[in-house]
Amino acid sequence: MSINEISANKSFEGWHKQFTHSSSVLNCEMRFAVYLPPQMEQGKKVPVLYWLSGLTCTDENFMQKAGAHRMAAELGMMIVAPDTSPRGDDVADDDGYDLGKGAGFYVNATQEPWSKHYQMYDYVTRELPQIIEGNFSVSDKKAIAGHSMGGHGALMIALRNPEMFVSASAFSPIVNPMNCPWGQKAFTAYLGDDKDEWQQYDSCYLLQQAEQKTPMLISQGQADQFLVEQLKTEALEAIAHEKSAPVTIERHDGYDHSYYFIASFIEQHLKFHAEYLS
């Protein structure tokens, strides 16, 4: 459970830091980033927002581009950004940007050559929270958010762990990976052909099954180039409507899939989580 600080930048009177650690779940060395709000230096136990990034990202994209530190500092919220896959020279990979390193899809792989390292579901829901709670002065309140593949991860993990996360939010999430090219490619590789395996990682399926009480906020840009083929927001929207689930979906004209969209609405997302984390 020991972690190694490799960088520290003061930011909005708090700290952005990166750590490496040996992951027993992923069987490799991992890096993650945190934002530590100034309230932590004053000895206050703060709640934690886990942020899951999208395809090709590392822990760095969100911290550098989302402009989230300002509001996290104001709200007194720690942010934890893990990497998007296991890493290292002996970790299986693929030439595509949407499979292998940078594309873990937050599942526990069952298939060769992926299963040895690609256990991102367990990493995010079990090992990483233990590390955070063992090394930082945090409260037991947790929320989860993400973008695109990470939006899929955040909603899916919240749906499967209603006692663990008080709220979930997503920008441009892949809500129905079983029925889009990105999800089908990744699930086939990591999970094989067993659709029962696939379902447990599909937010539409999970929302259909259970009574969902975790409040969720989804922001979707209407000029997002992946909206129709990959994201399929309307599929989750229909199920949420049918089940009267506490899911708010906001569509924004003109916004695309980029971090400029995330930056434009991150304040709203952080305030949404703060309502449940406080």
Added chain:
Amino acid sequence: MSINEISANKSFEGWHKQFTHSSSVLNCEMRFAVYLPPQMEQGKKVPVLYWLSGLTCTDENFMQKAGAHRMAAELGMMIVAPDTSPRGDDVADDDGYDLGKGAGFYVNATQEPWSKHYQMYDYVTRELPQIIEGNFSVSDKKAIAGHSMGGHGALMIALRNPEMFVSASAFSPIVNPMNCPWGQKAFTAYLGDDKDEWQQYDSCYLLQQAEQKTPMLISQGQADQFLVEQLKTEALEAIAHEKSAPVTIERHDGYDHSYYFIASFIEQHLKFHAEYLS
């Protein structure tokens, strides 16, 4: 004067856009980025802040990492971010990160092999403003800001063009390039050994010479790894004090040279400029 739009992202109800154009001053194709605040779509002529970036940067670093769009949208301020040097396969370069491409130092080179393309002073003070004013609905009010090498550029250009820019600000600027390794290396290459040439690009020298009326704000992190050897804030501070110049220098404990520092105080800088631009 024609420009070619190559990307557009909606951001805080305005637009981040990138353009390319053929520069007659630099003799190459250049790229620049703009933030267009939402007030422009309502037909309002807005003032312009020119942002000059530091070593190794392109037009992208500030737009992606500074978190400036939020406040620019609120204040109704256009931001223009040029590249930091001429670009292209036939442009002279150097192996060092601090000379050649990405390191134009905002001077007009007089020496071979640099003089054909490295005319960044004229580009920023003459050609680029003409392009902006010819292609966007802007008012005639301009301010200038920058970081590190770009902080040097912003202060030096404001000192030499008091009628052109209503205010200037800088994060972690190189205030005395004649007396630091970065500046000496670049000035020797671009300008030769003639110290009279060097002086016209040195903010300390320029501030010493003229009565300066342009209000200036400088933010400097005290944990900046370049502070002592390269930035030499205290040299400008002493001259400003001696001359009772309108230069505010704020030192911030714990902050380093990174964009996390810029993001933490960009709101203050934009509000500082808005006071003079309105």
